[in-house]
Amino acid sequence: MRVFRQLQACLFGLLCLQICSVDISDLGAQEPDSRPNILFIYADDQSYKTISCYGNSPDWVRTPNIDALAKQGLRFHRAYLGAWCMPSRASILTGRLQHAIPTMRMEGTYPGSAYDPEQCRFIPSEFRKQGYHTAQIGKWHTGIDTGYGRDWDYQIVWNRPGHPDNAGNYYVDQILTVNGKEQPVNKGYSTDNYTEWAVDYIRGANRTKDKPWYLWLCYGAIHGPTTPAERHQGSFAGKESEAPADILGPWPSKPEYLDDVRAWVKGPDGKPAMRRRNAVSSNFDTNESGKAYEAWIQQVNECNRAVDEGVGRLVAALQETGQLENTLIVYTADQGYALGEHGLNQKVAPYDASLASALILSCPGKVPMGAFCPHAVNSTDLSGYLCQQAGVKIPWKTHSRDIRPLIEQPERLDWNQPMLMTHTGRYYGEFTTSIPAKDDPALTETAGVPWYAMLREGNWKYVRNLVEGEMEELYDLQADPEELTNLALDPMHNQLLKRLRSVTVEELRQTDAPFVDHLPLPSTF
Secondary structure: OHHHHHHHHHHHHHHHHHHHOOOHHHHOOOOHHHOOEEEEEEEOOOOHHHOHHHOOOOOOOOOHHHHHHHHOOEEEEEEEOOOOHHHHHHHHHHOOOHHHOOOOEEOOOOOOEEOOOOOOOOHHHHHHHOOOEEEEEEEEOOOOOOOEOOOEOEEEEEEOOOOHHHOOOOOOOEOEEEOOEEOOOEOOOHHHHHHHHHHHHHOOOOOOOOOOEEEEEEOOOOOOOOOOOHHHOOOOOOOOOOOOOOOOOOOOOOOOHHHHHOOEEEOOOOOEEEOOOOOOOOOOOOOOOOOEHHHHHHHHHHHHHHHHHHHHHHHHHHHHOOOHHHEEEEEEEOOOOOOOHHHOOOOOOOOHHHHOEEEEEEOOOOOOOOEEEEEEEEHHHHHHHHHHHHOOOOOOOOOOOOOHHHHHOOOOOOOOOOEEEEEOOOOOHHHHOOOOOOOOHHHOOOOOOOOEEEEEEOOEEEEEEOOOOOOEEEEEOOOOOOOOOOHHHOHHHHHHHHHHHHHHHHHHHHOOOOOHHHOOOOOOO
């Protein structure tokens, strides 16, 4: 009996040893006190040329708090999160590219939209199930159903799809929804409000204290009508800025839609000024006829000052509460916004100026300090990385690449994974089976830009405009960062063009694009 008990104890000890040696990351969760908090800061319609650490802004632009975040962490050359507000957010929430997000659809008065939460599940719900406290503050733009109680433990949002008549109120008089309940109109300046509520959350309000937290903070700035806080209005008056080389065109090596959406003309003084055009109520953008280019750049950067101040307050709250060392901070925007490049004053188009976001990551010990990554990532990569850092497993197929090797060695030379992004207008998932014909308004109803597929591979950018008979585009972003020369029209690059065309089709196939076998033939084919 004694021998049996000794053997039994030995076996029990071995079993305990096996249990203790299991890699808990394989189980989809770590001990709550060891997993990082996640502060995910999301600006709106922000050009990377409004952030001084990117080196593309006028020399009078200063964003000291965002720059300080970059000094403490990793700055990516570019991120491509979506062509416009809603698909960018939908991809972040699902880990899937726009063309493969199931049941997502525009519905009712713009920006009304809907989805089936049983088929279109959002990643924050998995964070909740796997031990995180989840919160979202700010702009909501992904279906009338904001997901409170399913995806979010705490939520204070401006639900644009749910209130179309209030959807232009980006800065004041917003109808807010707090934990699923509609509130009276709020009179405060939205950027400051969102920051204040986020700081309260960081300090412990509206959350449990025994869980790591995930906060998605969605600013409305600097989206049109691009209204600076009162304290910042006029602060950059008289500051000069150089207009982009091709702001007034012509654009003979680019698709013909650029002529239709051009936003700038030569003003009375010979300098670029905003072109008069019919207002589009669903855009809520500032396109003041005759407004000088320099005045517009001043206004955009004045509006961004409150965002930068907000970043400073958020980081200070983390530091004061002892959470900075264990918080992964992400700073980015839903997409870029062209400021005159290629004649544009908008997002959506496949050029870096209108499409690409800044991306900064910071977390002591997990992200290298003061680093720069020349490679590009997309929305699904970013959402996948957040899940990896949180030890959260997603039980459906995503399109994420594992970008941890880039974060560990940002400038590694052996990284050759192509990156795909698509623009399918106001359509998602199964609704993208058929590409609209050239004369179908659905093809260009989003800012006048037709559907496209865009691929980044190293310094090369390839664009396939999904329009019958339209040209493809190919740019060397190292030699031509402003994308002025379309190399797809140069016979010397035919072999490269064919290869990238083939890679793009393969990436579309791997990411479940319903239209991959029905691509219209380009003029450059």
